Structures are given as structure tokens and as C-alpha cells.
Amino acid sequence: MEDIKAYIESGILELYVLGDVxxxxxxxxxxxxxxxxxxxxxxxxxxxSMEAYARENAVAPADDLRERILNSxxxxxxxxxxxxxxxxxxxxxxxxxxxxxxYNFYKYAFAACLxxxxxxxxxxxxxxxxxQDSNVQIASLQxxxxxxxxxxNLKLGELQVYQDASFKFxxxxxxxxxxxxxxxxxxxxxxxxxWIDLHTLDVPANDNAHQYQLWALVGNKPVSLGVFDKTAAxxxxxxxxxxxxxxxxFAVTLEPNGGSKSPTMDQMVVIGKF
Amino acid sequence: xxxxxxxxxxxxxxxxxxxxxxxxxxEALYDMYxxxxxxxxxxxxxxxxxxxxxxxxxxxxIWHSFSAYSAEKGRLFxxxxxxxxxxxxxxxxxxxxxxxxxxxxxxxxxxxxxxxxNTVYNPELLGIKDLVGKLKPDQKAIVELVYFKGYTHxxxxxxxxxxxxxxxxxxxxxxMQLRTHFN
Numbered sequence: 134m135e136d137i138k139a140y141i142e143s144g145i146l147e148l149y150v151l152g153d154v155x156x157x158x159x160x161x162x163x164x165x166x167x168x169x170x171x172x173x174x175x176x177x178x179x180x181x182s183m184e185a186y187a188r189e190n191a192v193a194p195a196d197d198l199r200e201r202i203l204n205s206x207x208x209x210x211x212x213x214x215x216x217x218x219x220x221x222x223x224x225x226x227x228x229x230x231x232x233x234x235x236y237n238f239y240k241y242a243f244a245a246c247l248x249x250x251x252x253x254x255x256x257x258x259x260x261x262x263x264x265q266d267s268n269v270q271i272a273s274l275q276x277x278x279x280x281x282x283x284x285x286n287l288k289l290g291e292l293q294v295y296q297d298a299s300f301k302f303x304x305x306x307x308x309x310x311x312x313x314x315x316x317x318x319x320x321x322x323x324x325x326x327x328w329i330d331l332h333t334l335d336v337p338a339n340d341n342a343h344q345y346q347l348w349a350l351v352g353n354k355p356v357s358l359g360v361f362d363k364t365a366a367x368x369x370x371x372x373x374x375x376x377x378x379x380x381x382x383f384a385v386t387l388e389p390n391g392g393s394k395s396p397t398m399d400q401m402v403v404i405g406k407f
Numbered sequence: 408x409x410x411x412x413x414x415x416x417x418x419x420x421x422x423x424x425x426x427x428x429x430x431x432x433x434e435a436l437y438d439m440y441x442x443x444x445x446x447x448x449x450x451x452x453x454x455x456x457x458x459x460x461x462x463x464x465x466x467x468x469i470w471h472s473f474s475a476y477s478a479e480k481g482r483l484f485x486x487x488x489x490x491x492x493x494x495x496x497x498x499x500x501x502x503x504x505x506x507x508x509x510x511x512x513x514x515x516x517x518x519x520x521x522x523x524x525n526t527v528y529n530p531e532l533l534g535i536k537d538l539v540g541k542l543k544p545d546q547k548a549i550v551e552l553v554y555f556k557g558y559t560h561x562x563x564x565x566x567x568x569x570x571x572x573x574x575x576x577x578x579x580x581x582x583m584q585l586r587t588h589f590n
Contacts, residue, residue: 142576142579143575144574144575144576144578144579145575147575147578147579147582148560148575148578150481150485151489151492151553151554152489152492152493153553153559153560163480166480167479176481177482178586179582179586180481180482180484180485181482181589182582182585182586182588182589183484183485183488183582183585184443184482184484184485184488185585185589186554186585186589187443187444187446187447187484187488188442188443189589190443190446190447190450191442191443191445191446192442192445192446192449193441193442193445194441194442194445194459194462195455195459198441198459198462198463199437199441201463202437202441202462202463202466203433203434203437205463205466205467206433206466206467206470207433
């Protein structure tokens with residue numbers, strides 16, 4: 134009995150369970166275990182604890198390994214017909230290196246997309262700038278076009294004055310207040326139109342608070358035909374005034390801004406009679 | 408067939424079924440023991456692809472040489488785990504494996520490192536460290552060498568500079584500790 138205890142405590146049984154014994158030792162352990170139930174029981178306990186230890190430290194292999202290994206056993210099994218077909222077919226699944234390739238493909242595709250995106254943005258910006266330039270040009274062309282259209286209309290109106298035989302031209306002479314002044318008025322009784330020639334207008338320039346006002350004398354009664362300015366930089370050739378069908382004389386007075394209801398007689402600069 | 412379905416038999420039923428070469432025995436064997444066996448193998452061989460190949464080899468060998476197993480001499484798992492350990496240790500010591508490790512190119516190393524990471528984060532691995540942590544440091548050193556690194560007790564004695572007798576006693580003490588833990 135002492136022998137058995139010493140044998141157990143030598144640690145040989147543990148090594149036996151771990152497979153770390155020589156063939157001689159192995160035979161001896163098996164012989165002792167067969168002879169002594171105590172040794173057999175001890176061996177069994179060691180085995181159980183190592184098995185539990187292994188289970189505690191288990192690492193689950195990858196899921197697809199199950200198929201692979203079971204199939205490799207099937208090939209060794211001999212009688213394949215007892216296994217379902219599905220299992221054998223999936224056994225030959227080979228998927229090497231697919232992942233790195235797709236990974237590379239997406240990497241390059243992503244890089245290409247990025248380059249395209251940058252190029253597109255650059256193109257968009259340059260196109261946008263050109264568009265802005267064009268819009269500015271169009272705006273300036275439109276404004277000069279309408280300016281020209283206005284001028285052409287004005288000139289056509291002026292031309293009409295000279296072409297139309299019904300227009301009468303009257304030269305207004307300076308009064309005592311301003312003997313040097315003179316002005317030309319074109320009037321068509323038939324068309325009831327009155328134009329003044331600003332080009333040949335020769336009166337003192339008015340200030341900001343005053344404007345010149347044109348009057349028609351109809352039977353000694355003054356009728357206002359509107360106001361105009363004389364400025365140093367005035368380039369307009371002619372200006373159409375309010376219409377009148379009849380007039381005995383025309384006169385111009387200097388009035389407060391916007392004109393007056395009746396002429397201020399002592400501010401009269403020019404007058405002319407038919 | 409469903410992957411989720413796991414087959415469990417008693418050890419006696421399984422041994423009988425294996426002996427009769429029944430197809431259900433293969434699946435039951437895998438479902439019951441693959442994780443425990445892979446736990447041992449993957450600690451000796453850290454590279455996943457090789458460890459997986461070895462698990463396959465282990466099952467093939469178990470299946471082929473099952474007639475050599477005798478229930479009178481010990482438990483089924485003891486017999487199987489020794490097959491797995493021997494295959495793994497042979498692999499580690501083979502010229503082929505050493506060269507293979509030297510010649511890994513950069514691209515393979517990337518996945519290799521990734522795979523190792525997975526192993527590190529495997530929650531099942533956390534368990535071992537806890538358990539081994541409960542052992543005394545000298546017991547722990549022996550269990551790590553013999554169990555995790557596949558050393559023989561003679562090599563472990565050499566490595567630790569301890570007499571053979573002491574190694575055996577400490578290993579016994581360590582396993583006694585595990586026995587009290589599990590029983």
C-alpha cells in the first residue's frame with residue numbers, strides 16, 4: 134500500500150496522462166493501473182481534470198473548418214453514399230486570395246473616383262468663372278445696346294423735326310435781363326409738338342434750386358410747357374416739351390425747381406413771337 | 408444540413424459509434440471535441456492556417472487509427488489530445504515549419520498579425536489566463552511550458568534549471584490544484 138502511494142506521488146501518472154513517458158514507463162503505468170484500483174481511480178481523476186482544463190481553455194475553430202474537416206473524413210470513410218450530397222459538394226469550395234484582390238480593386242477604384250471628383254470640381258470652377266465673365270459681358274452689352282437704342286430713337290425723333298414741313302422754327306432772343314441769351318424752339322401746330330434745341334441753347338447755367346420753364350403765350354395767357362435744365366455738360370441735342378395746339382409766342386423764365394404755375398416775369402431770359 | 412445543430416453523445420455511445428464507423432460519430436466527435444483540441448493546438452501553433460490544418464490532421468488520424476484506442480487504458484479525450492499535441496509538437500520541430508516561418512513575406516504577415524489579434528481577443532482565451540493565474544508561479548511556469556508550449560518534462564527541467572524530481576512534483580501539485588478547481 135505504501136508502494137502505491139509513493140508511486141502515485143511520484144508524478145508519473147500526470148506525465149502518463151500528458152503522454153510524456155517512455156514506452157517502458159507507459160507499460161508500467163498500465164500494468165499498475167490494471168492491478169491496483171486506487172491507481173486506476175487516480176489516473177481517471179487526473180484525466181478528468183485535464184479534460185475539464187482543456188474544455189475551459191477551448192478555442193472554437195472557424196465555422197467553415199467544420200465542413201472542411203468533416204468532408205476530409207468523408208473521403209476517408211469509404212462509403213460516401215451514406216452522406217448527403219450537399220455536404221460533399223460544398224467540400225470542394227476553394228476561395229483563396231479573393232479578399233485581397235477585391236480589396237485592391239476597391240482601393241484603386243476609390244482613388245480613381247477621387248481623382249475624377251477633383252478634376253470635375255476644377256472643371257466646374259473654371260466653367261463657373263467663365264460663365265460669370267460672360268454674364269458680366271452680356272449685361273454691359275445689354276446696357277450699351279439699350280443706350281444706343283435710346284439714342285437712335287431720340288435721333289429719329291429729332292430728324293423728324295427737321296424733315297417734317299409742318300414744324301416752324303422760332304428763334305427766341307435775350308431779354309433785358311440777359312441780352313446775350315438765345316434759344317431755338319420747333320413747333321408743329323398740326324402735330325401739337327414742341328421741341329427745344331439744347332445744342333444751340335445759350336442761357337446762363339441754372340443752379341440746383343432752379344430750373345428753366347418754357348411757356349407758350351396763347352392769347353396773352355401763359356401756358357406751361359415743362360421745365361428743362363441748362364448744365365455745362367449737357368450733350369443732348371433736342372428735348373420734346375409738352376404739346377400745345379396754338380401759340381402766339383414762346384418765352385422761358387427761371388423758376389424754382391419743378392416749375393411754377395405762372396411765370397415770374399422779371400426772371401424771363403428769352404422770348405420770341407411769331 | 409444545419410450548421411447550428413450540434414450533436415452530443417455520451418462517451419460510451421461515441422466510442423461505440425466510432426468503432427462501428429457510423430457517420431453520426433464523425434459529426435459528434437467534431438462537435439464535442441474540436442474546440443478543446445483546437446485550444447491545445449492553437450496554443451502550440453499560433454499561426455491560424457497551420458493550426459487549422461493540424462486540427463484536420465488530428466481528426467483524420469483519430470478516425471484512421473481509432474482501433475488503437477482502448478477504453479480500458481484511459482479516457483477518449485486523453486488519447487485524442489495526445490494525438491493532437493504530438494502532431495503539433497512534431498510540426499513545430501519540423502524543418503519545414505521553421506523555414507516557412509522565416510520565409511513569410513510582408514503580405515502574409517499582415518493577415519498573420521490580424522489573425523493573431525483575433526486570437527488575442529477571443530473571449531475563451533481570457534479564461535485560461537485567469538485560471539493559470541490561480542496557480543503558484545512555479546507551478547504556472549511548468550504548466551505553461553508543458554501544456555502551452557509542448558515541452559517534455561525533461562526539456563522543462565532543463566529550461567527552468569530544476570531537477571527532474573522537482574518538476575514532476577510541481578507538475579503534480581499544479582494538476583492537483585486544477586483538480587480541486589474543477590471538482
